[in-house]
Amino acid sequence: MPSRFLPRTSGPVAFGVVVLATLILGGLAGVAMATLHDIDSSDMLRMGGVSIGFMVVALATGVWWWRQIDEAAREAHKWAWWWGGSCAMGLAAAVLIAFGFVHDVLPASIGAAPPEHLILGGGYFVLICELVGYSVAWCVWWLRRL
Amino acid sequence: MNNHLKTLRAERSWSQADLAERLGVSRQTVNALETGRYDPSLPLAFKIARLFERPIEAIFSDD
Numbered sequence: 001m002p003s004r005f006l007p008r009t010s011g012p013v014a015f016g017v018v019v020l021a022t023l024i025l026g027g028l029a030g031v032a033m034a035t036l037h038d039i040d041s042s043d044m045l046r047m048g049g050v051s052i053g054f055m056v057v058a059l060a061t062g063v064w065w066w067r068q069i070d071e072a073a074r075e076a077h078k079w080a081w082w083w084g085g086s087c088a089m090g091l092a093a094a095v096l097i098a099f100g101f102v103h104d105v106l107p108a109s110i111g112a113a114p115p116e117h118l119i120l121g122g123g124y125f126v127l128i129c130e131l132v133g134y135s136v137a138w139c140v141w142w143l144r145r146l
Numbered sequence: 147m148n149n150h151l152k153t154l155r156a157e158r159s160w161s162q163a164d165l166a167e168r169l170g171v172s173r174q175t176v177n178a179l180e181t182g183r184y185d186p187s188l189p190l191a192f193k194i195a196r197l198f199e200r201p202i203e204a205i206f207s208d209d
Contacts (some may be wrong), residue, residue, distance in 0.1 A: 070171035071187050072178055145178035 015138065072145075080138035088133025092126040149206045152180045154198045168197055 036043070066074065099106060114122070155165050162180070166173045169190070178184035186194065195202045 070175050071190060072175035072184050073172060075184075142174065145174075145181070145183040 008137035019135070026123070030039055059069075076138055077143040079141045080134045083136025084133040084140075085130045086133075087137075088129040089126060091133075096125065102119075147185045147206055147208055148182055149179065151176075151194070151205065154200070154205065157182075169193055 036047075069077075103111065109120075110118070151165075155162070160168075160175045162176045166176045166204060167175070171190070171192075175184065179186060191202050195205060198205060
């Protein structure tokens with residue numbers, strides 16, 4: 001049972017806090033990636049360790065948070081994950097495949113980008129689409145139950 | 147699924163927040179339950195039944 005002494009772990013405010021915190025962490029990671037150019041293998045190992053540490057903390061936080069929220073909040077997230085995430089991923093995939101056929105509509109700078117940048121860009125595009133789809137679906141689930 | 151949650155809550159002069167705290171759920175969940183737009187799980191339905199000291203079928207109906 002959620003304690004009154006703990007911060008609220010469900011609802012629009014909590015969802016906004018999670019999105020904002022994720023945005024800040026992502027921004028910090030982006031800055032670190034942009035500024036760390038010349039790194040050797042020992043730096044790579046350290047970065048790998050830090051990344052794994054972040055993942056473990058994120059997983060533990062996720063488990064704690066999932067046990068705090070009530071069943072309706074869990075249902076909303078499961079619905080958002082399936083419908084919002086899946087539909088957005090399908091849409092993003094369709095857009096990327098379409099760009100493969102009509103690549104002349106893309107800016108020349110994208111066409112000249114190295115393959116690894118294109119792969120990363122495609123991954124980020126799908127991820128952002130999924131996050132947007134998830135958020136929209138989560139809002140729809142709750143709005144239908146107001 | 148229909149239910150008498152709102153009536154039972156009003157009889158006790160509880161707010162939605164009061165009921166939510168007693169059930170260990172959010173106020174939004176209580177609102178969704180009362181409007182019949184969210185059907186509770188069996189454990190939550192039993193918890194509601196125990197709280198109002200009524201059998202489940204006296205609180206929830208499927209018509």
